[in-house]
Amino acid sequence: MTPATVQAPSKKKTPSGARELPGAYTGKLLRVDLTKKKCWAESWGPDDMRELIGGVGLGAMILYRETATRGGKGNVSWDHPDNRLILATGPMAGLPAWGSSGLTVVTIGAGTNGPTSTQANGFFGTNLKYSGYDAIVVQGQSRDWVYLYINDDVVQLRDAKFLVGKDTWQTQDALHEATGLAGHQLSVYSIGPAGESLVRFAAIQGDYGHVASKNGCGAVMGRKKLKAVAIVRGTKSLRAADARGLVQAADDIGFDLRTDPSAKSLYEYGTLPGVVNLSRLGALPIKNYTTNVPSIDMSQWEAPKLREGFDHRGHQCSACGMHHCHMSVIRKGDHKGSIVDEPEYEGWSGAGWAIGAVSDVDGVAWLNTELDKACLDVNEFGWICGWVMECQEKGYITEAQLGFRLTWGDIKGAARLIQMISRRQGFGDLLAEGVKRAAEKLGSPAKDCAIYTERGAAPRGHDHRARWDEMLDTCTSGTGTLESGVPVHPTEVGQPARINTFDGEAVAKFIAGIRGRRNFEDSLGMCIFTTRTRLENLCRALNAATGWDVTVPETVRFGRRTAAILRVVSLRSGHTPDLERPSTRYGSTPVDGPAKGQAVGEQWEKMVDTWYREVGYDRKTGKPLPATLKALGLDWLARDLWGKKA
Amino acid sequence: MTMPATTTNVLRIHPEKCTGCLRCELACSYMQTGAFHPAKSVIRVSPFEGHTSYAPYTCTQCAEGWCMTACPVGAITINAAGAKDVLDDTCVGCKLCTIACPYGTMFYDPDTRKAFKCNLCGGAPACAEACPTAAITYEATATADWLGEFARERTARVLVGAR
Numbered sequence: 001m002t003p004a005t006v007q008a009p010s011k012k013k014t015p016s017g018a019r020e021l022p023g024a025y026t027g028k029l030l031r032v033d034l035t036k037k038k039c040w041a042e043s044w045g046p047d048d049m050r051e052l053i054g055g056v057g058l059g060a061m062i063l064y065r066e067t068a069t070r071g072g073k074g075n076v077s078w079d080h081p082d083n084r085l086i087l088a089t090g091p092m093a094g095l096p097a098w099g100s101s102g103l104t105v106v107t108i109g110a111g112t113n114g115p116t117s118t119q120a121n122g123f124f125g126t127n128l129k130y131s132g133y134d135a136i137v138v139q140g141q142s143r144d145w146v147y148l149y150i151n152d153d154v155v156q157l158r159d160a161k162f163l164v165g166k167d168t169w170q171t172q173d174a175l176h177e178a179t180g181l182a183g184h185q186l187s188v189y190s191i192g193p194a195g196e197s198l199v200r201f202a203a204i205q206g207d208y209g210h211v212a213s214k215n216g217c218g219a220v221m222g223r224k225k226l227k228a229v230a231i232v233r234g235t236k237s238l239r240a241a242d243a244r245g246l247v248q249a250a251d252d253i254g255f256d257l258r259t260d261p262s263a264k265s266l267y268e269y270g271t272l273p274g275v276v277n278l279s280r281l282g283a284l285p286i287k288n289y290t291t292n293v294p295s296i297d298m299s300q301w302e303a304p305k306l307r308e309g310f311d312h313r314g315h316q317c318s319a320c321g322m323h324h325c326h327m328s329v330i331r332k333g334d335h336k337g338s339i340v341d342e343p344e345y346e347g348w349s350g351a352g353w354a355i356g357a358v359s360d361v362d363g364v365a366w367l368n369t370e371l372d373k374a375c376l377d378v379n380e381f382g383w384i385c386g387w388v389m390e391c392q393e394k395g396y397i398t399e400a401q402l403g404f405r406l407t408w409g410d411i412k413g414a415a416r417l418i419q420m421i422s423r424r425q426g427f428g429d430l431l432a433e434g435v436k437r438a439a440e441k442l443g444s445p446a447k448d449c450a451i452y453t454e455r456g457a458a459p460r461g462h463d464h465r466a467r468w469d470e471m472l473d474t475c476t477s478g479t480g481t482l483e484s485g486v487p488v489h490p491t492e493v494g495q496p497a498r499i500n501t502f503d504g505e506a507v508a509k510f511i512a513g514i515r516g517r518r519n520f521e522d523s524l525g526m527c528i529f530t531t532r533t534r535l536e537n538l539c540r541a542l543n544a545a546t547g548w549d550v551t552v553p554e555t556v557r558f559g560r561r562t563a564a565i566l567r568v569v570s571l572r573s574g575h576t577p578d579l580e581r582p583s584t585r586y587g588s589t590p591v592d593g594p595a596k597g598q599a600v601g602e603q604w605e606k607m608v609d610t611w612y613r614e615v616g617y618d619r620k621t622g623k624p625l626p627a628t629l630k631a632l633g634l635d636w637l638a639r640d641l642w643g644k645k646a
Numbered sequence: 647m648t649m650p651a652t653t654t655n656v657l658r659i660h661p662e663k664c665t666g667c668l669r670c671e672l673a674c675s676y677m678q679t680g681a682f683h684p685a686k687s688v689i690r691v692s693p694f695e696g697h698t699s700y701a702p703y704t705c706t707q708c709a710e711g712w713c714m715t716a717c718p719v720g721a722i723t724i725n726a727a728g729a730k731d732v733l734d735d736t737c738v739g740c741k742l743c744t745i746a747c748p749y750g751t752m753f754y755d756p757d758t759r760k761a762f763k764c765n766l767c768g769g770a771p772a773c774a775e776a777c778p779t780a781a782i783t784y785e786a787t788a789t790a791d792w793l794g795e796f797a798r799e800r801t802a803r804v805l806v807g808a809r
Contacts (some may be wrong), residue, residue, distance in 0.1 A: 095682060096672045128666075131686060183666060183693030183700065208697050235681035256777065313698050314665025314779065319672055321778025325665075327698040339698055393666060506669065 017044050022546035023241035024091040030133040030155060032148060034224050035140030039148075039155040041133070043490070050548065051623045054560065056117040057523035058135055059106025060565045062086050063115055066096060066139075066570060069109060075627055078110045078216065079198075079223045081141040083505070087189070088135035090525025093125030094238050094318070095539050097250040098257065099527030101125035101318030102213060103189065109480050110216025110435055112202040112456040113381075114573035115566050116481035117522060118214035118506075120323075121317040122207030123187040125525050126233065129236030142225040147175070147190075151232040160227040161301050165190040167373035168205040169366035184318075190228035190300075192216045192375035194422035198222050198435040200460060200479065201380035202422075205372050208326065209315065209341025215480030216434075224637065229493040230628060241547030253321030254321055256533040261534040262488060270324035271531075274345030282466040282595035285349060287356045287408055288386030289451060289463060289585055294594025296358050298493030309361060312342055317527060322531060333362040340369040347371075349461030350382030355389060356408030363411035369416055374422040380458035383435045383451040384421075385414050394494045396446035405421050432459070435494035436583070437563065451586045454579040457481065466595035468507045471587070472607055475580045480567030486513045488532050492501060493556055502595075504603030512614030523562065560615075561632045562622045567617070577622040580608060582640035654728040655784050657764075659702055659792035666691055673776030674704075675793030678769050684689035684729035686754060689773045689782075692793075696799040701793050702773070702782055705730065705751040705764035707779040708789070713763065716746030720760070732761050754784055 021027045028041045028421035045205075066084055067076045076082045087104040093100055103124040128136070138148075145160040154401040159392045162178075163171050163244045170190040176528060179186055189206030195218035202218030205211045229519035242248045265273045278284040282292040301304070310328035317325060326342035340508075343351065347368035351357070357364050360551025369377050389408050391397040398407050403426050430438050435458060437452035449479050453475050464471035470485050478481035487510070487616030491497050495513040499506040520594060522533040524542065531538060535552045542550055550558075581587065581604065589599040602608075612619040626646040638646035659776040671687035679686050689704035709728050714730060721736035722743060739759040744752040752763050764771075765782075774784040 094672075096669055096676075098778070123668075126684075183691070183697065222733065233684065235685035236679040237675075237679065237686075239681050243680075244680075247673075314663075314700075315698070316665040316667040319669040319778075320665075320667045320668060321669075329698070356711075 002525050003207070012307040017267065022046055022049055022091070023239050023549060024095060024545035025049055026129055026132050026134050026236070026238070028133050030134060030136045030150070032138045032157070033140045034138065034142040034146065034157070034226060037142070037157055037447070039157065042136070049091075049546075053091075053520075054134060054525055055102065055104035055523035056106055056519050057562045058402060058511060058560065058567075059086040059088050059104060060562050060569070061119065062137060063106060063569050063629065064565050073572070075114075075569060075574075078108045078113050078220055082139065083108045083220060085138040085217070085220050085224060085226070086135060087124070087138070089125035089128055089522050091545050093540060094129035095240060095250075095524030095545055096247060096319050097526060097530065098254055098322060099317050099320040100525060102211075102383045102525040102527060103206070104522055104525075106216045107211040107220045108217035108573065109214065109424055110202070111200070111458065112215055112408060112480050112573070112575065113453065114480065114575050115478055115569040116215035116217055117519075117566070118187070118205070118212045118217055119522060119528065120206060120212040121527050122189075122210035123233070123318050124183045124189055124206055126318040127184070127187040127231040129234070129238055129611030131231055131305075132236045132391040136229065138224060138226060141223065147227050147228040147230060148226065149230050152234050152236065160295060163227045164196065165571065168375050169208060169373050170207075171228055172208060175228060178321060179230070179232070181232060182568060186234050187231045187233070188228055188376075190421065191221045191359035192373055194375045194432075195219060195222040196227075197424045197432065199421060199424070199432040200437070201287045201377040203375045203377045205375050208327070208371060209369070210317070210371055211375075211378075213379070218375045242544040245544035246541060249537060249544050253530065253537050253541060255535045256537060256603070257322065257530060260533070261530075264531050266324065267322050267530065268368060269307065270322065270342075271345035272303035272306050272348075275306075276303075278345075278462060279592065282590055282593040283462045283464075285354045285382070285461065286358075287589065288390045288449065289465070290353060290390060290501050291468070292463060292590050292595060294358065300361075305344070306361065309606050310342065310365065315341070320527060320530065330362050330366060333360070335362060335366040338363045338366055338369075341372060343368040346461040348377050350378035351414070352494070353460065354386045355414055356383030356386070356416070358409065360409070360411060365539070367418075370418055374418050376418060376422060377458060379461050380435060381418070381421075383458055384431050384438065385417055387435060387446075387450045388431070390449050391446045394445075394449075394533070396449070398443070407553055439583070439607065448584045450583055452583045453586065454581050455575055456582065462607075463590070463595075464567065464582075464586065465588065465590050465598065465600055466501070468504065468600050468607070469511045471582055471600060472508060472611060473511050473623055475582060476561055476608070478501060478554070478570045478636040483517070483566075484511050484518050487514050489534055490514050492535050492552065495591050496586050502598045504607035506598070508607045508610035509614055512611050515563060515615060516556035520555040521561035523558070545581075548607060557632060561634055564629060564632060564634060564637065567624055568637065571622055575622070577619065653731055655766075655786050656707060657704060657766070657774060658785055660703030660781045660783065661796040663779045664691065664700045664702055665779055665781075666693065667778065668711050669776045669778060670702050670773035670782060674808040675773040678762065686753075686762070687761060688751065689730075694797055699796075699800045701796060703749070703751070703793060704711055704773070706789050707764075707766070708749070709762075712746040712748060713743035713752050713761075715779065716742045718742060725765055725768060727766040729733045729764065729766035731765040732759070732763060733741075734760050737761055740764060
């Protein structure tokens with residue numbers, strides 16, 4: 001692999017600041033330098049807004065421009081003061097479309113030491129926009145623990161000594177108390193002990209249960225000694241170019257979400273139906289990928305039954321009508337009376353099925369919230385805990401090494417593991433390095449049981465041996481997690497409605513074909529679930545908000561442009577194409593269940609070859625080809641990347 | 647608190663349905679100011695029982711009309727929808743109404759230097775239209791204390807970890 005040779009684009013500003021801003025934007029980025037203890041507002045203009053939109057689009061460009069080293073040949077590492085932690089909203093944030101308070105975290109993550117884009121919701125975006133900022137860009141490293149306080153034009157880095165050691169919920173409680181603000185009047189995104197201890201899969205958690213979980217973004221916050229960001233619900237206003245049109249488009253999106261088969265179950269039960277549905281496809285990961293046959297009657301996992309088991313209350317994100325996020329009170333068992341965030345599918349999977357906890361739903365719900373409080377990514381925790389359980393069963397990790405016996409489904413033991421990892425105690429110190437590094441340290445045969453990508457990313461909570469599209473996407477992604485999937489209305493972008501999911505070539509063409517939509521959605525400041533409508537509706541909402549005339553083809557083009565920029569940052573970070581493959585277990589063949597015998601490993605190389613050809617990247621170097629970049633309007637990037645050859 | 651029965655439409659609050667999404671505040675502020683500006687919404691959402699329950703509250707258009715009684719310049723009138731409404735041209739911004747209102751639903755806008763309150767959007771309340779869970783409805787019913795029992799129930803229990 002030849003490292004990509006890139007240079008930052010000219011820092012000369014587009015002279016657009018004087019023109020009128022599009023609707024929906026505040027026009028300001030909040031810059032924070034933790035080393036110099038300085039905060040300042042930076043204007044950005046209409047041309048940049050149209051080009052970058054917000055969220056991952058904005059974040060990718062800031063990473064590209066500001067994290068390069070060696071004249072653009074390398075990239076700063078995740079723990080370097082020059083790494084940027086971008087907490088971005090988007091144009092739709094704060095407006096009345098459902099689920100429009102999105103937070104997109106973009107940074108060089110601690111898991112892969114490469115670019116990351118990971119989302120959460122709650123009230124971050126709304127509170128930030130009404131305070132007058134479209135995004136926060138954090139650089140530098142503080143010497144002492146601080147938290148960032150934002151109340152309109154009052155922006156302060158405050159002493160966070162009193163918060164150190166607190167978990168994320170305690171941190172939010174303490175900040176509500178310190179400011180005298182209740183409920184959504186104060187949005188708090190923070191790290192718990194795992195972030196403070198620089199665990200490589202530490203997440204950023206906020207507003208009691210919303211998590212930007214991927215690629216160790218919480219460790220980045222910890223390394224910068226930024227304990228929390230606390231944003232008062234600001235007193236400024238947002239203008240939409242066509243407010244009536246925006247409300248109309250938002251209502252149409254709401255109608256789609258309530259009635260469209262691809263979104264209806266999400267509207268009613270959030271991601272809960274995933275457990276039963278995915279088990280039927282062999283895509284529910286059970287006991288660290290050792291089986292795909294549930295050992296119990298699945299009817300108790302049907303969504304209505306699962307939800308009825310708890311005293312649950314709606315806990316929606318800003319302006320959202322989905323019956324998705326809930327707080328639950330546990331009715332029985334060891335944790336009776338505890339308030340928990342109702343687990344998403346990923347929680348039931350990572351804190352439940354992946355570790356063999358298949359019956360004690362109260363215990364799984366409690367464990368899932370313990371992970372949020374510690375700020376650990378539930379997916380990677382599932383893979384690491386399940387791996388330790390399997391290795392203990394097989395004698396690859398001894399009781400003496402771990403310090404206790406951890407068997408399948410042991411909730412109390414898993415909770416103990418959370419404490420050990422998040423405080424780096426004993427064997428937990430090794431596990432805190434994430435699945436890949438821990439597995440490589442122990443070597444085979446333990447290593448062969450571990451689920452990870454060779455870049456060091458943790459897959460989401462599915463058994464991707466029955467979802468090859470997501471395995472391919474996870475391994476080739478520039479975001480540290482899924483970058484193109486999950487498909488929504490694929491026919492709208494010229495792809496087939498259905499494909500043979502075990503035909504590697506068809507899978508590769510499909511995942512390359514839908515590329516772009518996800519990055520567009522993650523730039524809007526909306527939730528992944530409330531964008532499960534037609535792109536046409538999203539365009540109408542965006543255009544009404546901003547006054548633009550964005551078309552469906554333009555959304556895909558925009559997303560692919562963002563993906564290409566992230567790919568270059570990824571290459572700068574040393575992510576060579578030979579690392580784009582699953583670990584031995586992750587890419588193994590299911591031994592039972594609905595996908596038994598379907599061998600992704602046999603088709604892997606061909607699949608990746610096809611994907612490269614379809615997206616227009618160079619298979620050998622991993623670089624987007626000059627023609628691809630030029631077609632996307634990225635001539636400057638083609639010149640940076642290929643020099644005169646472009 | 648018992649209110650006399652009324653035959654006009656009122657904003658009925660169903661607190662158990664509220665999920666705390668605050669969409670009502672966005673809609674209200676748009677109707678009141680022409681921009682999305684929740685700080686100027688005249689419907690507000692209160693959290694209960696830590697962060698697990700929410701309920702909107704706004705002017706009940708109470709029969710007593712304390713704001714009207716207190717206003718020294720007669721700036722508060724009753725509009726066609728039966729709502730107490732502030733006449734901007736008459737209001738002198740003395741804030742007496744905000745002190746007189748026992749429900750905390752009279753507001754003062756430092757930008758315009760006028761009092762402002764829920765006027766039922768002239769008979770088509772935007773909050774009820776915007777609420778995605780029908781926690782706010784606009785219907786002909788007697789006014790009542792919509793939140794009292796809910797608040798009592800949701801604050802009486804001691805939950806582990808609740809504040």
